[in-house]
Amino acid sequence: MSQNEQNIHAVVDQIVAECGSSTEAVILILQAIQEEFNYLPDEAMERVCAITEITPSRITGISTFFGQFRHRPAGKHRIRICTGTACHVKGAMQVVDAFRRELKLTGLEDTDSQGLFTVEKVACLGCCTIAPVIRIDSVTYGQVVPERAGEILRNFLVHRASIKEETSPVVSTGSNGQGEIRIGLGSCCIASGSSEVKSELEKTLVDAHIQVDVKQVGCVGICHQVPVLEIVKPGEPAAYYAKIRPDEVKEVVLSHFRPEGFFNRFKTDVIGLFEQILKDGSSGSVRRYQVEERDTPVTEFLGPQINIATENRGVVRPTDLEEYKRSGGFEALSRCLSGMTPQQVIDEIAESELRGRGGAGFPTGKKWQLVKEQAATQKYVICNGDEGDPGAFMDRMILESYPFRVIEGMIIAGYATGASEGIFYIRAEYPLAVSRVQEAIYKCNEAGLLGVDVLGSGFSFQIRIFKGAGAFVCGEETALIASMEGFRGMPRIRPPYPALNGFRGKPTLVNNTETFAVISWIIRHGAEAFARIGINGSRGTKVFALAGKVNRGGLIEVPMGMTIRRIVEEIGGGIAGGKQFKAVQIGGPSGGCIPASLADLTVDFEALTEVGSMMGSGGMVVLDEHDCMVDIAYYFLSFTQNQSCGRCTFCRIGTRRMLELLEKIRSGKGVPDDLKMLEHLAGSVKQGSMCGLGKTAPNPVISTLVYFREEYEAHLDGRCPAGKCTPLIRYSITDQCIGCTKCAQRCPSEAIVYQPFEKHEINQELCIKCDICRQVCPEGAILIT
Amino acid sequence: MQITIDHITIDVQAGQTVLQAAGSAGIPIPSMCYLPGYSNHPSCMVCLVKDLNTGHLFPSCAMPVSDGMNLSASSGDVLDARREALELLLSDHVGDCEAPCRLSCPAFMDIPRMNRLIALKRMEEALRIVREDIALPLVLGYICPAPCENACRRKKIDEPVSICLLKRVTARDAIVRSTGLEKPEKFTGKRLAVIGTGPAGLAAAFYTLRRGHACVLYDQHEHPGGALRYAIPDDLLPKPMLVADIDSIYALGGEFRLQCRVTGELWEREILPGFDAVILATGFREEYPVEEFGLPALEKGLVIGKKSYTSGKTGVFGCGSIISEQLLAVRSVAQGKMAAMEADAYLTGKTNIRRKPFFDSVIGPLMTEEHKEYVKEATKEPRTDPSQGYLAGFSPDEAVREASRCLHCDCRKPVTCKLRIYADEYGVNRKKFAPAIRKQLTRNLQHELVVYEPEKCIRCGLCVEITRKEPELLGLAFVGRGFDVRIAVPFSKTLQEGLEKAAAACVEGCPTGALAYRSEK
Structure with missing residues (x-):
């Protein structure tokens, strides 16, 4: 045995000792191996088979099923390019191409020749509001333009040493009378530079000897304005500072808080004065919004919202148990345990008419009742946080920001259904959510809220985390359970439903993260209070990830039954850049495109289904006149087609054939019969597929064919009206060209023929339609036709 | 417990599937991926039935019966859906049921089978195959213009197999000719x-x-x-x-x-x-x-x-x-x-005589890259010229040498392949969903007994489960996901290593020609 093999064996032996050797441990073991080697060497997997129950067939099946696993060594750094919906409509594919060009990758290569960078496309990083987004290792870059690819790589290599881990805790300087400064540290905020703001803030406070509580709160929801600082002083209205830059922090802080001690104050003032002068006087770039002021974007954004799942948004520290308790946390649990029978709890949930927030909207009370009625001694509660929808990040935000609330919901569910074990199923791509939930579970165990005899009630409940390895189909409950049991994430036919026969063959309650997050509110305020919100059939609130071409994107929680128009225009602030509102895509790959003409439609389970969309998990991507509906249909279908587990014929082959037809249409080679065939096939796939993924995969195609058929027909004539489908468009230079040569210098394919100070021209043969010339042209002289 | 299928009420037991219940009542439902005792199904979706209460279709092989079910197994939409499942499977199926030579033979003679038997020096059996369709093997061995040789895939690689002369050679020996006559066992008395x-x-x-x-x-x-x-x-x-x-x-x-x-x-x-x-x-x-x-x-x-x-x-x-x-x-x-x-x-007095040809999956022209897959099993020799001249024909050795050049273009399970049987039964249009560019075919001949042709696989995973139950040390595994999922031996090992014990069971279990015995039994 070679030295290398011996090393691998030693590492694997250690991992197996920690993870266990049952077949259920297979994903955990593979995740640990990949963590160690950055891919899965065959030798390591063979070793696993030699010393565990796991067979070669199983380990091969699992390791090639999930997107997280690599079978080839990766570069030193991983560039994950988000191709989620919001990123897609903002040009993610051009970003992918730009990085691949920059690293000179061809064909199937994903790693550069020096082994420094590996480029990967990921479904969604959940930072939709700052799209397009990429993440290099743990550093996230937002609003990436293709033209800056090289610059970003250089910036990363220069600064990586100084970049701290994003999960590093924020230092609290301790509570005192001066008030507190809240800083959002959700994934989006961090991506927009809130870590830098935070370090600058800490530095300022230390330098100026200001004693004030700095509080790291979860997602504030105002994702379009991140990073956000909120300054709260007793007796004063809270002040928001949006899109704050590190160099602005000092000024903001000093305008609210006085340094302690005369000398310090003097010193700060003097230095501050000089800095102000050097910084060109004004600080006009700081946009400050105060909540008390009417008609400010922030109040418009927050005003129509009702926070239930996101209660105390932007106020509480995610993993501060005491604070959670002070704001009513675990009251619901103790009320259930001390004064309510399990049946009373279920009745309360049933009366609230709460329906599952995962997409299909099954009545929650009914599901709980089913699990409760099972006679088994062992039952499970699973929190489905396998959010794989490109364009949705509600689960991530809720888990990152309100881990205790979800835990409380799960314990209550456990009590009501008679389960003794809860499992969080969280995507491994959400490291921050995993670590916060981990910390919260630990604290709950310490505080007697979890474990044996919860709060002295005699009821026992454990919770653990299972990290999903990246397969959209695992959002389907039977596939999710299969993957937890160490199988490929393939759905099976229902019945039997997991409520009867679920994890390890036991009755299992699977609810979405958001569903669990509203449970404690319902218990505290009563079913009636919840049922008063929303409309008939769809009660309460729903969290949406509002993104795309709106002015104000973010995480919103609105009462069910609000119209699309109010959400887009009032909360979202209308379409960005004065463009025309064209459609809104709701429900991600399972949903459909609703045209602007139906904007007065209410957002509720039935109304959405009626127009060919669905609630889905809550992605809401707004599209404008520059979005091509054929391209959108192609985008979603290529996602579902790629994520199909491959089990049943209609989904595995049918979606592929549909995609081929769309590709044909998109490249201008379609004929009228292709539209008919596409429609026909969409119906067959919907009807014949076994699980929800296949049954809903045609929705984006069907809905665009219904509402935007003329756009498909235009493609048959060789036109893309929105100017998106690259095979059908051409770039040219207008007379506005001043001959500055900027485009020619940046053109990656040397397609621009130029003479300084003369009008340039684009060689159509060489043009790769990367859009860079249009982005760099200072005169707007690049025309797409 | 009772359920109703096609207006027939059946007594069923809890735990049965709809497919089993239908089978017990003699209601035929096609099925490819289901094998009693195994649980990978449903995947093929050709066993769809319709729940008349909800209007939904579901695969009957996996749906447990429940009291009062009212199902249709024969309505037009059910048959259409099954047909489409088959058509989709065929759109992803690269393989010829019959070899091009046979399809181009006006008498539809089983040429490749004849070739293989000659190569194995089993001349009498070869002649039987010839006489299945050709009553005058010697005559046609001289005067047939051999359209088959024009269609022979080997023509694109070097030169076609000398089929006509091989056919002649099967009937040249008078003893073989008379012993292989297959005289009737009894007479009908009809004139x-x-x-x-x-x-x-x-x-x-x-x-x-x-x-x-x-x-x-x-x-x-x-x-x-x-x-x-x-x-x-x-x-x-x-x-x-x-x-x-x-x-x-x-x-x-x-x-x-x-x-x-x-x-x-x-x-x-x-x-x-x-x-x-x-x-x-x-x-x-x-x-x-x-x-x-x-x-x-x-x-x-x-x-x-x-x-x-x-x-x-x-x-x-x-x-x-x-x-x-x-x-x-x-x-x-x-x-x-x-x-x-x-x-x-x-x-x-037979009334149900079949006149239309059986369903055929047809690849069409091979890609150049596929030639090497086909010549894997054949000898690399050039076309044999009969040393004694055309009129004399092949010597026995020459015949064996020439027959060994045959590429085995025909499927090895032409009769038992369920895809073919149901495609025929449901009258599918094999081109309905055909992609513009088909998959490139491969032949895995690493195993001494078995040939694996992944492009004929319907991904039902029965073989994976069979090797797991055997149990094989390595076995077979699903690799990948979705449209690109395929069956392979773990850790890039050979098929020989993967199938140490379960080769025969896998061949028997495989519903198509993806896993088949390499050679004539």
């Missing part, structure tokens, strides 16, 4: 007249005789053979060869009335009253006006039912140039067999 002893008439007689009917052949000439004897020169077809083929008909009990022209008068007096059926194979219409028998005819020839070879008069059949001018002897031979089969059905 049949064949008018004309050219290629069509001889073939018609050959097959009716083998079916146990008595057969009398009429010919106006001194010797039998018709155009084979009187129109083809000796240097193309040596007379002893023709005689040898005709001798087989004598050996089967054929009775010849030579120098006897059947006139209208003889027809009325002797033929019609004396025989239970007649096959007209008189040759060109100009030489034999059939009107004198009172049969309808057009300018080109005797009017017969398309594919039924039945003339206007019950029990009278026609084949060969009398129905339209035939330029290929092999086509006349083929028609002779068809007419004989029709006459046999008529004589024995």
Whole structure:
């Protein structure tokens, strides 16, 4: 045995000792191996088979099923390019191409020749509001333009040493009378530079000897304005500072808080004065919004919202148990345990008419009742946080920001259904959510809220985390359970439903993260209070990830039954850049495109289904006149087609054939019969597929064919009206060209023929339609036709 | 517990699936991915049935019965959905059911099978295969223009297999010729007249005789053979060869009335009253006006039912140039067999005779990269020239050498492949969902017994489960996900290593030709 093999064996032996050797441990073991080697060497997997129950067939099946696993060594750094919906409509594919060009990758290569960078496309990083987004290792870059690819790589290599881990805790300087400064540290905020703001803030406070509580709160929801600082002083209205830059922090802080001690104050003032002068006087770039002021974007954004799942948004520290308790946390649990029978709890949930927030909207009370009625001694509660929808990040935000609330919901569910074990199923791509939930579970165990005899009630409940390895189909409950049991994430036919026969063959309650997050509110305020919100059939609130071409994107929680128009225009602030509102895509790959003409439609389970969309998990991507509906249909279908587990014929082959037809249409080679065939096939796939993924995969195609058929027909004539489908468009230079040569210098394919100070021209043969010339042209002289 | 399928109420037991329940009541539901005792299903979705209460379709192989279910297993939408499942599977299926040579043979002779038997030196079996479709192997071994060789895939690689000479070689040995005759086990007592002893008439007689009917052949000439004897020169077809083929008909009990022209008068007096059926194979219409028998005819020839070879008069059949001018002897031979089969059905009262060809999956031209996959099993030798000249044909060694050049283009499970059986049953349009660019085919020949052709796989995973149950040390695994999922041996090991014990079970379990035995049993 070679030295290398011996090393691998030693590492694997250690991992197996920690993870266990049952077949259920297979994903955990593979995740640990990949963590160690950055891919899965065959030798390591063979070793696993030699010393565990796991067979070669199983380990091969699992390791090639999930997107997280690599079978080839990766570069030193991983560039994950988000191709989620919001990123897609903002040009993610051009970003992918730009990085691949920059690293000179061809064909199937994903790693550069020096082994420094590996480029990967990921479904969604959940930072939709700052799209397009990429993440290099743990550093996230937002609003990436293709033209800056090289610059970003250089910036990363220069600064990586100084970049701290994003999960590093924020230092609290301790509570005192001066008030507190809240800083959002959700994934989006961090991506927009809130870590830098935070370090600058800490530095300022230390330098100026200001004693004030700095509080790291979860997602504030105002994702379009991140990073956000909120300054709260007793007796004063809270002040928001949006899109704050590190160099602005000092000024903001000093305008609210006085340094302690005369000398310090003097010193700060003097230095501050000089800095102000050097910084060109004004600080006009700081946009400050105060909540008390009417008609400010922030109040418009927050005003129509009702926070239930996101209660105390932007106020509480995610993993501060005491604070959670002070704001009513675990009251619901103790009320259930001390004064309510399990049946009373279920009745309360049933009366609230709460329906599952995962997409299909099954009545929650009914599901709980089913699990409760099972006679088994062992039952499970699973929190489905396998959010794989490109364009949705509600689960991530809720888990990152309100881990205790979800835990409380799960314990209550456990009590009501008679389960003794809860499992969080969280995507491994959400490291921050995993670590916060981990910390919260630990604290709950310490505080007697979890474990044996919860709060002295005699009821026992454990919770653990299972990290999903990246397969959209695992959002389907039977596939999710299969993957937890160490199988490929393939759905099976229902019945039997997991409520009867679920994890390890036991009755299992699977609810979405958001569903669990509203449970404690319902218990505290009563079913009636919840049922008063929303409309008939769809009660309460729903969290949406509002993104795309709106002015104000973010995480919103609105009462069910609000119209699309109010959400887009009032909360979202209308379409960005004065463009025309064209459609809104709701429900991600399972949903459909609703045209602007139906904007007065209410957002509720039935109304959405009626127009060919669905609630889905809550992605809401707004599209404008520059979005091509054929391209959108192609985008979603290529996602579902790629994520199909491959089990049943209609989904595995049918979606592929549909995609081929769309590709044909998109490249201008379609004929009228292709539209008919596409429609026909969409119906067959919907009807014949076994699980929800296949049954809903045609929705984006069907809905665009219904509402935007003329756009498909235009493609048959060789036109893309929105100017998106690259095979059908051409770039040219207008007379506005001043001959500055900027485009020619940046053109990656040397397609621009130029003479300084003369009008340039684009060689159509060489043009790769990367859009860079249009982005760099200072005169707007690049025309797409 | 009771459920209703197609208005038939069935008593069922909890835990049964709908497919099992239907099976117990004799309601046929097609199924490919389901195998009793295994649980990977459902995947193929050809067992769809409809829940009449909800209007939803579901795979019956995996759905447990529940009391009061009301299902349809035969409504139009159910059949359409099953057909589409098959059509989708076929759109992702790269494989020929039958080899191009066989498809281009007017007699549909199983050429590749003949080649393989010759290569194994099993000449008698090879001749049996030839005689399934060709009654005159020696004759056609000389004069057939061999359209099969034009279609032979090997033609694109170097030169086609010398099929025609191989066919001749199977029948050259007189002992083999007579022992391989497959005489009927019993006689039906029915009498049949064949008018004309050219290629069509001889073939018609050959097959009716083998079916146990008595057969009398009429010919106006001194010797039998018709155009084979009187129109083809000796240097193309040596007379002893023709005689040898005709001798087989004598050996089967054929009775010849030579120098006897059947006139209208003889027809009325002797033929019609004396025989239970007649096959007209008189040759060109100009030489034999059939009107004198009172049969309808057009300018080109005797009017017969398309594919039924039945003339206007019950029990009278026609084949060969009398129905339209035939330029290929092999086509006349083929028609002779068809007419004989029709006459046999008529004589024995069979009504469900199958006339349309069986479903065929067809690849079309190979990609250049695929040539290497095909030559894996064949010898690399160039086409063999018979050392003693064309008239002498192949020596036994030369025949083996030449037959070993065959690429085995045909499927190894042409009869048992469920995809083919159901595609045929459901009348699928194999091109309905065909992609613009098909997958490239591969042949895995790493195993001594088994060939694995991944592009014929429907991803049902039965083999994965079979190897798990065996248990195999390595076995087979699903690799990848979605459309690109495939079955492979873990850790890039060989098929030989993956299937140490379960090879036979996998071949038996595989519903298509993806996993099959390499060679003739």
